[in-house]
Amino acid sequence: MxxxxxxxxxxxxxxxxxxxxxxxxxxxxxxxxxxxxxxxxxxxxxxxxxxxxxxxxxxxxxxxxxxxxxxxxxxxxxxxxxxxxxxxxxxxxPVSTKARIFLEHLRSLNTIHQSRTNISSHYDHGNDFYQLWLDTSLAYSCAYFRTPQDSLEAAQQQKYELICRKLRLQPGETLLDIGCGWGGMMVYAARHYQAHVRGITLSEQQYEYTRERIRREGLGNQLEVRLQDYRDTEGQFDKFVSIGMFEHVGKKFIPTYMQKVHALLKPGGLGLLHTIGKDNGIGKNDRGDPWISRYIFPGGYIPLLDEILRAMGNRDLVALDMENLRLHYALTLGHWIHRFEQQVDRIQAMTDESFVRMWRIYFHYCQATFQWGQTRLYQILFSKGLQNDYPLTRNHMQVAGNITENP
Amino acid sequence: MxxxxxxxxxxxxxxxxxxxxxxxxxxxxxxxxxxxxxxxxxxxxxxxxxxxxxxxxxxxxxxxxxxxxxxxxxxxxxxxxxxxxxxxxxxxxPVSTKARIFLEHLRSLNTIHQSRTNISSHYDHGNDFYQLWLDTSLAYSCAYFRTPQDSLEAAQQQKYELICRKLRLQPGETLLDIGCGWGGMMVYAARHYQAHVRGITLSEQQYEYTRERIRREGLGNQLEVRLQDYRDTEGQFDKFVSIGMFEHVGKKFIPTYMQKVHALLKPGGLGLLHTIGKDNGIGKNDRGDPWISRYIFPGGYIPLLDEILRAMGNRDLVALDMENLRLHYALTLGHWIHRFEQQVDRIQAMTDESFVRMWRIYFHYCQATFQWGQTRLYQILFSKGLQNDYPLTRNHMQVAGNITENP
Known part of the structure; x- marks a missing residue:
């Protein structure tokens, strides 16, 4: 027809x-x-x-x-x-386009070498670009809104608070943050929970920024940032967090990632995985959206909820709690879009029109997939082996209002 | 060696x-x-x-x-x-025992005919037996404890309350309860949430008891119980719940079950699956514990978390929230064991010593697997297709104290 x-x-x-x-x-x-x-x-x-x-x-x-x-x-x-x-x-x-997509997929596979290139292509556009439209803590991931009217600043702080509460983070505990971005979670956990945090990132600009931020805020005794691949980091930690990084791991490396998380956590230790995912079996074997892979996240892969949980189970990481924050990401993207458009002349001056159009449609596309489409945002809380001391109810997870922003 | x-x-x-x-x-x-x-x-x-x-x-x-x-x-x-x-x-x-287990597995497959026999073998020991050691609402499933000191009566009512809250049950809404047992959830939803509930069970004794209970409590306008297989029930409901029944579905029929749940829910409708499960990949292909299958639950199958979620995703049932209530089941079993032993002379007079020993070791075995072993209790909340009106936070799920028992 x-x-x-x-x-x-x-x-x-x-x-x-x-x-x-x-x-x-x-x-x-x-x-x-x-x-x-x-x-x-x-x-x-x-x-x-x-x-x-x-x-x-x-x-x-x-x-x-x-x-x-x-x-x-x-x-x-x-x-x-x-x-x-x-x-x-x-x-x-068309077959020719399919062949191009497949070659690009192979080229972007997240080997230790290629991962750094993949990450750099998205996160190293210049910190001043991200500062123009992110919140002041520079959280480039889904926020947590108590109401749709919350400011982006408040909602990002509330996300950090929610994660610390789910993790039952205690003063003096060690926390590993894989994919620490510009250090927002690290600073929050240090200031509000007196934790000792190691953050790792593959973005040189994030690394430089976070190192300087730790120095500026005088948190050198509690915080350490490394320019490092998750496969290369060592040690054992009380707690683990990874926010918006798992999407860069790739289908092939999901078991490797879980094996590493298992090795890095102490027995009974708690971890929180905050990641975009899909619950839908349709298109299960596809390599994700080809435009996004080509222009936004080379090497990126949106995992399926069941494959995340299977990989956890296979490594004795016990799922305790899952929350689908899909609509929070649609709200977050709404804020980013608004702030981006407010700064669009400056951004165009820093880059070019094609870049602006690319980012605009990327933001809108993502917002639409969270609001009407197939993507979800999962927070999955887990323990290494059985943890029989976790509270019976979730009352401790409730985030109160008036969480003030950390300047 | x-x-x-x-x-x-x-x-x-x-x-x-x-x-x-x-x-x-x-x-x-x-x-x-x-x-x-x-x-x-x-x-x-x-x-x-x-x-x-x-x-x-x-x-x-x-x-x-x-x-x-x-x-x-x-x-x-x-x-x-x-x-x-x-x-x-x-x-x-030994091979001979394995062969016996396999034949029993085949014989107990949950065809529509065999399901009734399988269910009857466990639930039709006589309602007076279950009344001796269950709470007064006759909830034969994991309770929800706000503290370990809660009474069993309170904890079972709290479980019903938690489920109604997760489902955002509203007055006048229709609720389908697959595997309704002796009607505890139905009566709670009718009394406290003014819902209209259809419950189905394959146990004749549960069916007779629940029918009489509805009559006795004057809830005939709101409640209806049927002696029916889930594959045979029809209609469309606002909400769906299934508590401790999914364990009887069997691995082979999980997709059938999800297809049926999808058909029975209105678009955007919410469902809650409360089931024992496993997160562990070890022994993934086994048919569960052979002693439990032989003596306690013929046809029973403990599903894996990832296979539940995959089957949901394949049927456009969107997972919103998962809570692992493993330790609540260990507490519940502790109560049942205590009450069982208090009544052990009467139970032995009703049955025989072998029956008593079988139930005692069944209870203890289950408690140990929740406390130290591989079994979990998952509550999974989901919607049929996307539901964009569900609250952003989980604050509404918090169960307050002083939930009084329904006599």
Whole structure:
């Protein structure tokens, strides 16, 4: 059956009667859906862009948007909600594109050497770039909102607090933070819980920033940061945390990661894994979104909840608690998008228009997948072997209000 | 290498220096372990019993204990803690016994016909038997303790309350309870949350009891109980719950079960699965404990956490929250053991000594596996498809004190 762009749009309109939008085509025609004024307009400046969108899904959409042959006005989320529909995801990517994706997948496999390159490509755009739109603690991961009205600053501090509470972190305990970013969790655990924290990262700029931050805040007795691969770190810790790093491990290395976590924890020690994941068996064997892999996270892999838990179980890491914070990530991304757009002129001056368009559509795409699509944010609490002293209830996990930001 | 009983005991003593116990052998010898007075004594009245214990693990132990060739004085839990050790679990069951186990496994497969027989064999011993040692609501599943000092009555009511809170049960909503037992959850949801509940069970005695209970309590407008297999029930419900029934589904039927749950829930509806499970990859392909399968739960199967979540994901059931209540089940079993022993003379008069010995060792074995071994109790909250209105935090799940028992 011939699948034209208009056919697909009209088929989707049937399934999403509450979505109102307009599609301005290259030939001057406009297709509208919904019974109310459109809340977005998608401009397709060429037939080629429409064809790539239909054939290559997010890869075509992302590349055409970056190139400026697609523009979007109004509420991008409502547009992307349609994009989450299976009809757009079940695209027929040409064999040549598939071959390119597969080669890039092989090239980006997270060997110890390649991991550093993969990480650097995303996190070493310059700390001043991230400082323009992240909260002051520079948490580049899902925050924890007590209410949707919470500020981003408060919600990131609340995330740190929630994790410390789940981990039952005690003064003087040692904590390992794999993928420590710019040190936000480390500083919180040191200041509020008097913990001794080792953080490791593969980003040179994160490493330099965190080293300087530890010095500036006078926390050298409690905090240590290393430019190191998780496979190379040694020692035994009371507690373990990893926030938004597991997505970089890759399917092939999940068992290696769990084996290492097991080795690094003391018997009975508690760990918290905070990671994006999927619960959906559909597309189980795929290598994730090809546009994201190509432009945003080379070597990245969104793990399935069951494969995380199986790998834990195989290494005697006992799952105690799982919380799905999916909608918190949609809120977090909403803040980042708002702050990014407020600074967009400065960011464009630092980089270029294609970079700005790439980041904008990346943010929006992620927000849409958390809100309407397949991605989740899991916090999984576990112990190394059995831990018979953990509290019976979760009352201690409740985060109170008025957690003040750490300047 | 020759593996004698004394060798095994002495090897274990090295690994569990805190355990103090005595083993009185058939030949008059006594082996003691630990540096303090023994807290238990295991009497082995024949060499055959010792040999079966070594070769057949729990199957040999259970059968010899039932036959009276093994006796235990003192703290059975400390003895069974040793029994959880891998050296006892890695037993060399003779081929003839293996063949018998496999045939029994085939015979007990949970076809619609066989399920009723399997359920009846455990739950139709007579309601008066269960009333002797369960709480007044007759909850034959893990309770929820706010403190270890909570009474069993309070802890079972708290379990119902916790589930209603996780499910955000609202007045007038419809709830399906698969494996409703003697109706405790149904009555709680009707009385405290004004819900309309359908409960289904395969036990005739549970069905008769629950029907009479609904009539007696005047809840006929809100509650309906059916003697029905889950595969045969129809309709669409706002909420779903299943407490301690999933263990009877069997590995082969897990996808069938999830498909049915998906069909029975309204889009966006919430479900709670409360089930024993395992997180451990070791022994992943085994059919569970052969003694338990033979004597306690024919057709029973302890699912793995990852296989539960994979089956959910494959059916678009989105995991929102998981809580491991393992130690709550150890506490629950402690209450049941205490109450059982208080009534042991009456129970023995109703049945026989072999039955009493079988139930005693079943209870103790289960308590030990929750406390020291491989079994867990998972509460998994999920939604059918995405549910974007669920609260951001878990504050609403917190169970307050002073939940009064429903007489």
């Amino acid at each position: 011939l699948k034209t762009f208009e056919d697909v749009v009209l088929a989707l309109a049937h399934c999403y009667p509450e979505v109102n939008g307009a599609f301005r085509l290259w030939n001057g025609r406009t297709v509208t859906i919904g019974n109310h004024p459109p809340c977005f307009t998608l401009h397709l400046h060429s037939e080629q862009a429409a064809r790539r969108l239909l054939r290559e899904g997010s890869l075509g959409f992302g590349e055409e948007y970056m190139a400026g042959t697609i523009d979007i006005e109004g509420d991008i989320q409502q547009l992307l909600r349609l994009g989450m529909d299976r009809r757009f995801r079940d695209t027929c990517i | 020759l593996k004698t009983f004394e060798d095994v005991v002495l090897a274990l003593a090295h690994c569990y220096p805190e355990v103090n116990g005595a083993f009185r052998l058939w030949n008059g010898r006594t082996v003691t372990i630990g540096n303090h007075p023994p807290c238990f004594t295991l009497h082995l009245h024949s060499e055959q019993a010792a040999r079966r214990l070594l070769r057949e693990g729990s199957l040999g132990f259970g059968e010899e204990y039932m036959a009276g060739t093994i006796d235990i004085e003192g703290d059975i839990q400390q003895l069974l803690r040793l029994g959880m050790d891998r050296r006892f679990r890695d037993t060399c069951i």
